[in-house]
Amino acid sequence: MTSRGPYRRHSTPFKLQLCQDIRAGIIGRRDAQRSHNISANLIQLWLTQFDRGELTDEEAEASVIAEYEARIAALERKVGQLTMELDLVKKTPRAPTASGSERPCVISGPMPVPSGGGAKS
Structure with a gap:
């Protein structure tokens, strides 16, 4: 016996359409079981609900x-x-730019402020 995997939920429109197709003779119960991988008991439960008007x-x-x-x-x-x-x-807050007219880049942020003098040794 094969495992069907995790617990599945079927939407009400799916159940309604499947029950309508079975009752109209478009598809048989066994064909529905095989094509949708649904147990016979579950299909019977849905058909009972469909007949009662619960779906x-x-x-x-x-x-x-x-x-x-x-x-x-x-x-x-x-x-x-x-x-x-x-x-x-x-x-x-944003760091001020050197000239004040430069706009900071949105992607990389504000431009670096240049230092006042060179490196001293």
């Missing part, structure tokens, strides 16, 4: 909305982090 588009939409909300929250956290980093960079 609906509303549930699928709710799961998609939950995924979007989680993604939005992650992006908002990232924006907050980047905003704080940008504020910190803006508040960091």
Whole structure:
């Protein structure tokens, strides 16, 4: 017997589409088992839920909305982090340039200030 690997979750739209295809006769249960590597018991469970009306588009939409909300929250956290980093960079003092008209390079930072005299021996 082969191992299927880690625990998998299937989306509600996938379950709904598979159940609709099986009930419409587009695909058989065994073909669905083989092509998607899903156990017969799991397919039977989904078909039972489908027949009871527990697999609906509303549930699928709710799961998609939950995924979007989680993604939005992650992006908002990232924006907050980047905003704080940008504020910190803006508040960091910069060394003055020699002529005052030179602009510091964004990539390498401000240009070095030349020393007042040569090296003494």
